[in-house]
Amino acid sequence: MLYYALVFFLVSIVAGIFGFTGISAATAGIAQILFYIFIVLFLISLVMHLIRGKK
Secondary structure (H helix, E strand, O other): OHHHHHHHHHHHHHHHHOOOHHHHHHHHHHHHHHHHHHHHHHHHHHHHHHHHHOO
16 A cells, blocks of 8 residues: 555656646645555554454
8 A cells, every 4th residue: 555655656746747737636646545544554453463462
């Protein structure tokens, strides 16, 4: 998930350099959403690991 967020971020930067602002904004938005999903899944995984480790 984090890999795809980074890929979309890099596509956004390249599109911005070449002047494709619409594509750049869209891919930056997708990268941001993927990054937030990654953070949420990571935190859920961390909490579940901590809960299971206490048994």
